[in-house]
Amino acid sequence: MSDHKIGVYVCHCGSNINGVVNCAKVTEEIGKLGEVVVAKDYKYMCSDPGQEMIKNDIREKGLDRVVVAACSPRMHEPTFRRALEGAGLNGYLLEMANIREHVSWVTKDKEEATKKALSLVKGAVKRVKLHEPIEEREVPVTNTTLVLGGGISGIQAALQVAEAGHKVYLIEQKQYIGGNMAKFDKTFPTLDCAACILTPKMVDVGQSPNIELYTSSEVIKVDGYVGNFTVTVREKPRYINHDKCTGCGDCASACIMKNRIPHEFDEGLSKRSAAYIPFPQAVPLKAVIDDENCLLLTRKKCTLACVKACGAKAINFNQHETIHEFKVGSIILATGFDLFDAKRSPQYGYGKYPNVINGLQFERMTNASGPTSGHITLADGTEPKSVAVIHCVGSRDENYNKYCSRVCCMSSVKFAHLVKDHCDAEVYEFYIDMRTFGKGYEEFYNRVQEEGVHFIRGKGAEVAQKDGRLVVKAEDTLLGQYREIPVDMVILNTALEPRVDAEKVAQTLGISRSGDGFFMESHIKLDPVTTTTDGIYLAGCCQSPKDIPDSVAQGSAAAAQSLAIIATGKVKISPISASIDSEQCAGCQICIGLCTYRAIKLNEETLRAEINEAVCKGCGTCAAGCPSGAIKVSHFNDDQLLAQIEGVLA
Amino acid sequence: MFEDFTSEIMSYPGGEKITACMQCGTCTGSCPTSHAMQYTPRKLISLIRANQKDTVLKSLDIWKCASCYSCTTRCPRGIKFTDIMYILKNLAWKEQTKKENKDITGFYSAFQGLIEKRGRMNETELIMKYSFQTNPAKLLEFAPLGMKMIIKGRAAFIAPKVRNQDQLQKIMKLAQERGGE
């Protein structure tokens, strides 16, 4: 075996590592190993002087392998690879031992921590000897972008990419774009009307020559990799010919199911027909026929009143779903959120008492074009004289979601203002902490306090019905007393949750979700827009609950990421990939179904499996599954891993 | 032995999460007897956190818990407040602060006395014992109800007991000694 010259560098990470692990001792011990020609520890290995130290040693001592014991490779592997390359060594001749996340952050006992760190570094030394130089690959980029989700952040992202002159495919699951924001009346803190600021953007989307809009559509398959994705989209039939439909609504008036189906856009507060216009400002402003309720489509029996009523002859019951395939360079995910179903907390009486409603229902109620034409009304049609707003329903609660939903404090304050404004009722806000952190937010809170709203510090614990009125039970914690406050209406400000299909979307796109169920960003602070899959970016509430300004900002940020790839024209892709030794392959085909990226195919002539390395992501699933040991993943082969284990156990 | 009252509470099963309290008052709002409390459940947590052991253990409020577990199931921070109430009553018992609330705690000692002796409970005997230990006049209050129960055949006069009383008494004694460590 040829002798290597290995340099080992142990990082203190300030006191992050050195506070627990005795870095000097690890360095001293590791320096005693054969083939380790230099072992050093340093306060911040990732800093310029730290990197220089490594580079100098490579040049002066002729190192051919480097081990850095520091943080997670997710954090600084690229940094140190660049350092190696700067000194003329292939970046893949590096191995990192994670002695921060895996040791110092999770171990209290200093001696045990030092021992564990030493074991991990030994494993890395043993392994790095078997590393081979690998060259990164560069591939050209398709200059189109796919935006998934047509809410405010998706619209923002799509418009920005389109304005830069590049093609965008905007895919929306619903029949219209605008998302949840389209349902709002006023927006905090300035009380702009949501429609006034959103509608122009929606119209721009409809008119932009660079945006191809697909509503009633969903992504069913994503193949490929950064710069070269192939996305398959299924478009559901609306049974309306878009070219002919004028959006007049005659079909809706004629439909015999008129006023019989709870209207989703009004959160069930109004009824619609089976043929209907989603809402007056909808983009596209076209009718849609709901195949779950249309009598013709469900029971094959109907008077076809809609067809008769349609002057434009736009109704077509022979439409089928269409499958589209797009080649795109990057994907922006802006799929938004779902509202927590308040029925999961039966103590609040949602679904049981008609005057207990959720925030979106209140939004619809106050919206001038909503079901009550902007009037706040009780189930019996009268105006409430007192209203309670309960914060944190389903948020900040171990029983449901531990996180704070971030927007509810401000929207609750807005609700209070709107109640005051519309019917001057007494308003009681039950809150745990008031979180009004944005620009102009605290000022708005202050203004609403001055309007005479009662802010009660205590979480609403229960809503009961007593003598025909609702009663909110809570502790007024500032008073230190249990209180029962009778009101006419209760608004439950419910949590923003990951969408019900988040897992499916994550799987289709091959991205991760964080513990709270939202899509996971690369780095919560420094890289909140990119995902761990290159070329897929996040915008808006699908990453975490956020308000309109933040959603818009993130939409723009995601657009910038996408444009950056287009501007460079090419991307580097990871050289780590699997390969099949056709001499060993027995053609059993176990691997083929395992590959998430569809990179493996059977060669019909040789009856051996073959990997398309351009598509392969190097995940290793096939190598683990291959029973005959014919598949190897470069940089992660059996010999390397076994050597590492041997080193750790030594 | 303990740095403060909070760490003492945390050392008992069920008391672990007390420091996670965010003082939202869900416990109080859910409690069917908090309306009658000077120190509501949330406040009791505050008092524990403020190391006011004496105030807490002498309080009548800890004897107002009906063990309905509403606070426990609703607590957004997973604090088992019903268990904490039990811990507080245990400590009040041990440290003799129970004497502050003799009228009520008398019932507990009557009940416990019967169990330790015989292993099974007899409501008739319990009421009599409780009344004699606290205020014999109470018997008069219970009498009309007692009569009805007798008529309906729902009062037992022969004191029930377990057969292996030695064993029962021994395990109860061992538990008592061990708990006293």
Place this chain on the structure above:
Amino acid sequence: MIAYQYYPGCSLHASARDYDESVKGVLGCLEIKLEEVPDWNCCGATITPSLNQLQAQILPARNLALAAENKGDLIVPCNACYMSLKKVQHNMVKYKEIREGVIDIFSQTGLSLTGMPKVRHLLEMIMEDIGLAKVKEMVTKTLKDIKIVSYSGCQLVRPLGFDDPEDPQALDQLMEALGAKVLPFSQKSHCCGSSLITTQPELAFKMVDSILEEARKVGAEMVVVTCPMCQLNLDAYQGQINNKFNRTGELPIIYFTQLMGLAMGMSKSQLGIQRGIVSSNKALEKIG
């Protein structure tokens, strides 16, 4: 014939004899064999845990030790006993000091806790093992839309119970299967005050009153219960409470097993129905 072990608890031998009678009657009809745990003792209810935590584990644990390992699940009709027994099992798993304490004490007295049976409430067993379909089959005399509210109480559903702690469903479903009309009731799992009724009646009376008052307001003819403590508080104290709060209208408080028995054709006296302090006669007139 499925066999179960039975832990009646103290009340069922005294103030809740009617419950015991109806349990045995109904399970007999269903051909279910109950074997009483030999020499069982009181579970300690909410009293012993208030005084000494380890004793509070020891009492239920002795019953679990006396129950046989392989003679079927341990069926408990009382909510408080159910919770006490279940909780000690939970604590034994979760807390090392409790586990060691109990094992150490038992080892000195020849008791052993190997192979504890599964603890289940009677209602849980009926819903899961027998099932509504079988119950419906057994109904020979439907309850003819007699209007009831079902009151599960606390410790059947909290903190380790088998049904939704805020809005329990099992009792509603069972009653509907018998042909009763179940009215919406928000107090299903609110507390009856348990032993506070003796020590601090002013607190418990208020709790019982709000339960009874809502039951009357929604138009119930009876309140169906699953626990002897709830029954006692709602039934025996009802007169005093109605006087105190100036309420009119007596509401019979009936065990779910008594209604099951009636629907299955048993007689009132077999089921101990005459033992209720508030008479059920009027409410049950409809079904003769």
Place this chain on the structure above:
Amino acid sequence: MAPKLQLAIYWAAACGGCDVAILDTDEKILDIAEAADIVLWPIAMDFKYEDIYKMEPGSIDVCLFNGAIRTSEQEEIAKALRARSKFMIAFGACAAWGGIPGLANLTNREEIFNTVYQETATTINEEDIRPDTNYPGPEGELHLPRIYDRVWSLDQVVNVDYYVPGCPPTPETIWTAILAIVTGNLPPKGTTIAGIKSLCDTCEREKTEKKITQFKRPFEIIADPKKCLLEQGLICCGPVTRDGCGHRCTNNNMPCRGCYGPSEKVSDQGAKLLNAIASIMDVKDEKSAQELAATWEDPAGTVYRFSLAKSLIYDYKKGGE
């Protein structure tokens, strides 16, 4: 003519099938006898241990050693034979990877003794007598071999030159091995004398992309003789097993049991197969995976039927005791 080959055949922890397999070479046994002097074959001829100790180092040309090592006696004889043999051949699955006796490694000596000397329904052993290595008999102290806590493959105890796989090796395999030795056409040391790739390579059943929806045991179904057995839910060890047996099992519509051991690039036969099967289970989530897995009878005994002693966690050289 070259001097006759000095051949020793020894039997350790094994069923005896390997010895029978040698006889199974039919008329070729005569050719073997022609080419070789059998200097030791306890199953067929009378030998004493002293006969072995009397032999000079190198006096045996080839030792065909079958059976695994699980007693002190077997270890001692293996070492004695190794010292006297030019070529030590691990003959059959037991010698090569522990074989079926190797499954004893799933438990330990204590447990096995409990079962054998106490717990079986037909055992009455009131005094709880267990085998002892020293027994003070009337004729003086008697010594019995000690049973080890685990089973070892031959190469974990002594150096092995070649492996002849199979349970037992097929006559063709045996003949190929003997021919190679007699003619001096020897492959590099450490070679397994059989195929290189996995059995699937030469299996003619029709293979497609795999998904297992249900595990089946051979007696439960009559398998489609044309289609891959694994795809039909039978656990066929073909994908991880060395080719060379002539498809005896699969040709008779039975799944491969893995007796030819891991193919060339596979280091841990059982783990590889387990991985492969887990990968093709047709499940959506953790729960359905557990449900499906629960229907698989004895996974450890299936995937490691012959190679547990050589699985990664057990594969280390036996030290001195």
